[in-house]
Amino acid sequence: MANKPGKHTPYFELVDAQRLSGCSVCRLVHHTTDRYLDSLLYESVLDPGLREKLKRSHGFCSEHVEMLRNHPGRSLGIALIYETLLRRVTDVMEEGKLEGGSLRERIRGTGSPGRGLARRLTPDLPCPACLIKEQATQDNLELLIAFMEDDKLYEAYAEGEGLCLLHLAWAVSLVSEEATLQRLLQPQIARYRLLLEDLAEYIRKADHRFKHETLGPEGDVWLRVMNAITGGAGLGLGREHNPRGSARRKQVGE
Ligand SMILES: [Zn+2]
Numbered sequence: 001m002a003n004k005p006g007k008h009t010p011y012f013e014l015v016d017a018q019r020l021s022g023c024s025v026c027r028l029v030h031h032t033t034d035r036y037l038d039s040l041l042y043e044s045v046l047d048p049g050l051r052e053k054l055k056r057s058h059g060f061c062s063e064h065v066e067m068l069r070n071h072p073g074r075s076l077g078i079a080l081i082y083e084t085l086l087r088r089v090t091d092v093m094e095e096g097k098l099e100g101g102s103l104r105e106r107i108r109g110t111g112s113p114g115r116g117l118a119r120r121l122t123p124d125l126p127c128p129a130c131l132i133k134e135q136a137t138q139d140n141l142e143l144l145i146a147f148m149e150d151d152k153l154y155e156a157y158a159e160g161e162g163l164c165l166l167h168l169a170w171a172v173s174l175v176s177e178e179a180t181l182q183r184l185l186q187p188q189i190a191r192y193r194l195l196l197e198d199l200a201e202y203i204r205k206a207d208h209r210f211k212h213e214t215l216g217p218e219g220d221v222w223l224r225v226m227n228a229i230t231g232g233a234g235l236g237l238g239r240e241h242n243p244r245g246s247a248r249r250k251q252v253g254e
Pocket residue numbers: 023024025026027163164165166167230231232
């Protein structure tokens with residue numbers, strides 16, 4: 001690999017994240033975005049120019065508003081950002097009126113008199129945290145693929161909980177060598193097969209003929225399978241619910 005990056009902090013963070021529950025990239029990206037939001041809120045108290053910029057994106061998307069709820073220590077930054085934004089929206093609405101539309105538009109019936117005002121009430125920049133999230137995702141997945149041949153990272157990846165399906169597909173799009181693709185896919189296939197075993201057992205026990213049987217490690221598979229597909233930081237499978245660990249325990253117990 002010609003442009004293989006060096007082993008710096010992001011590499012070691014990626015290795016360490018494999019040992020934690022859930023999709024490692026979801027987890028790392030969540031931390032990066034959370035840190036970014038925290039510093040942005042701190043700066044926004046001091047920097048009116050930054051608040052002006054944030055009014056163009058209408059602050060943040062719903063996912064990142066949820067994250068901001070966990071930052072009560074930065075509430076002044078949030079209040080100042082949204083005060084700037086709300087003041088602007090209120091001014092636009094006070095001046096708001098319907099537009100006639102051009103003669104041609106009226107003849108065609110395509111002119112919408114409220115369209116101009118609606119546009120002024122719509123953000124013209126994306127959520128800044130979404131941009132950070134996308135870049136952090138790309139960076140982590142590029143690193144994972146670049147070091148897939150590195151035994152330390154590969155072993156941690158193969159032993160860990162892998163990637164959510166969104167990030168797996170994204171990672172696949174970055175692969176250029178067959179051997180790397182198989183190193184990426186095979187551990188994930190093994191994880192999915194174990195989840196499928198647990199799902200089969202869970203569904204079997206839901207049958208009235210077997211309802212008396214107590215649930216084993218498959219009891220929370222309906223939650224784990226959603227996390228495996230959709231990902232999300234903090235929605236990990238939990239070490240005690242690790243599907244690979246569960247399978248090992250089952251084999252030992254049998
Ligand atoms: Zn993920």
